[in-house]
Amino acid sequence: MxxxxxxxxxxxxxxxxxxxxxxxxxxxxxxxxxxxxxxxxxxxxxxxxxxxxxxxxxxxxxxxxxxxxxxxxxxxxxxxxxxxxxxxxxxxxxxxxxxxxxxxxxxxxxxxxxxxxxxxxxxxxxxxxxxxxxxxxxxxxxxxxxxxxxxxxSGIKKIIGSGSAFNSKANAIEVHKYSMNLKEVKTTIVPKYIKYTEYSELMSLIEDKYTLREKIIVKLMYEYGLRIGEVLGLTLEDIQGDYITKQKGRCRLILRNRFTDKPWQYAKGCLKIISRNNYTNEIYNTEGGGFQIINISSKTFNLIQEYIDETTSPFSLSDKAYKNYLEKNIADKVSEMDIDRNAYVFLSKNYTPIAGGAWNRIMKNIFQQVGIQIDRGKKTDNLNHRFRHGFAMFKVLHEGFDEIKLAYVMRHSNTNSVSAYFNPTEDDLIVFASKQDKLTKRGLRL
Known part of the structure; x- marks a missing residue:
């Protein structure tokens, strides 16, 4: 054999x-x-x-x-x-x-x-x-x-839409079934998101054993719903305090793509950059098309600024690290912000922009230390996206967001697409049932 x-x-x-x-x-x-x-x-x-x-x-x-x-x-x-x-x-x-x-x-x-x-x-x-x-x-x-x-x-499958009273078998779309395709098993009760208690444990571990970099990246994903590509693609000119916004206490992040970006620094939903000529495109300079704005707290802004100060001061870097930062961390400057040069914010130990694979390995180690399950065979990229799912579920479970509000904070153009982020656990469903029972009794005056 x-x-x-x-x-x-x-x-x-x-x-x-x-x-x-x-x-x-x-x-x-x-x-x-x-x-x-x-x-x-x-x-x-x-x-x-x-x-x-x-x-x-x-x-x-x-x-x-x-x-x-x-x-x-x-x-x-x-x-x-x-x-x-x-x-x-x-x-x-x-x-x-x-x-x-x-x-x-x-x-x-x-x-x-x-x-x-x-x-x-x-x-x-x-x-x-x-x-x-x-x-x-x-x-x-x-x-x-x-x-x-x-x-x-091996036959034809009919797909019926959801979410509308007008959907029926008569309006179903017919698609071919292929004999080689495998059956895809989709479960409805799967912990696809980071709970707040798990987030607290992760942040406690990071405070003890990791650096300000890990704390900020995880915070941006869980508390603001950023994708990992959007975080790793942030540059100095994208971090804007109230001295830029001209409104006291208003701080923000600008998400956009650049020609200098690597594939793991991609901002989804923003114009893809094929060449530097795209910078003059009207869409690139339009909110919702070329860039997105994320409002952040002053506390979060100060954390990011502290990290930037730590990693960019020539007095705290070795000659080699400073050379790497100057020569290998270059991001296109696309705004009118008054800075000498633009660079990516989050760095590796060599003071070059941290790569997606390197960050994924760090994230996997953090998950394992806290004891959060990692499914064998799944890409570690999914670990990062669990934070965005956690952001969505927190909004639903603890802040009572409906589909319209959730679509807005998730930066989705319609409400149908946010249903993918609703992945309650069995415990969540028990809580929902209990709340519904109380509402029903209140309505019936029982």
Whole structure:
């Protein structure tokens, strides 16, 4: 029986196929390189072979798509060509015999088949696998490969809208069901958010063992509902006190995108910056289109200002740290604020802008120390988003926000989309039921 194992290699996750004393390694890489203001992507095989179909698809067909969609396609195609090399086949020869093997390969984990055993570090959820299968369907259509296994249908599903009395089966949308897709199990009672008690425990730990940086970042996510990308993308000119607003006690943050931003510094809902020419776009300079305003307390502003003073004073930095700060922490200045140079606020230990991956590792360690469960196989990015969910649930549970108010503070354009943030636990539902019972009795004068 052959055995396939996954390991962490130079180019990311790689594979070994072992048959007796014979070892075969597959090291397919997803390559990215920025040139002339564009991020090029491609898949490169084990022996340095460039799969040019992926190059054309990722950079031409998907060239105008957002980073997330292109990066998802890159990850999916890296896995596809890893499978092709492991099983010594070609893309146009994938058939029904590959269906089960390929899905098992994508799911990861450990398993034993009729002829092959798998031992993978990575475990993927069904919805992640289905996202990859969707990429393959579009890629095969682009290649003109008809009748492929990814397109095989198993029926039609009707999707009925919600939230309106006019929705009915007659108005349902018909979508194709694909035989390779896995069933996605959605539970209704899952603790997807940070409770206030958990937030207090996290902040106590941070006060004891971490720095002002961690305290401020977590505070902005939980108390103001900021996404992690919006926090990491903040620059000096985005932190504005009452000397800028000209209103006593009014302090604010400005969320916006810049050409100098990395993918993990993206402000969702604000204009994407393709080139510096976008700065003169009318939308970029319009609230709600190019930027968003977050009002913060004077106390929070002072905390941020204290952190900035600590990290930017040349007297408290080594020569190397100060050089890194000056040369490797450069953000485009897009406002008329009177500052010598603009720079990102939150820094790594090397005094360069902290990267998303580095922050995620810090967050994971904090969660583990407090004892908050981390699901195996889930991206640590989700840990950050639990704070935004916690912000929303606090508004609902403790401040009585309805959908309209919640959509406003969450910066959503309509009320339908905020329902995703309502994820009560069983204890929450018990409290709701108790409150409803009291209201009913009051109304009936019981």
């Amino acid at each position: 052959d055995r396939i194992t996954e390991y962490k290699g130079y180019w990311g996750n790689s594979y070994k196929r072992i048959r007796g004393n014979v070892l075969y390694e597959v090291m397919v890489a997803g390559i990215t390189k920025r040139h002339n203001d564009f991020l090029y992507m491609m898949v490169m095989g084990t022996n340095g072979k460039v799969y040019f179909d992926t190059y054309k698809y990722l950079n031409e067909e998907l060239g105008n798509e957002g980073f997330s969609k292109r990066e998802l396609a890159l990850r999916a195609l890296k896995l596809l060509y890893s499978y092709i090399e492991l099983f010594n086949t070609e893309i146009r020869y994938l058939d029904v015999d590959d269906k089960k093997k390929f899905v098992t390969f994508l799911q990861g984990g450990q398993g034993i088949g009729q002829y092959i055993s798998y031992d993978f570090m990575t475990v993927r959820k069904n919805d992640t696998v289905n996202s990859y299968l969707g990429v393959y369907r579009k890629f095969f259509r682009y290649l003109g490969i008809k009748g492929n296994v990814f397109e095989e249908q």
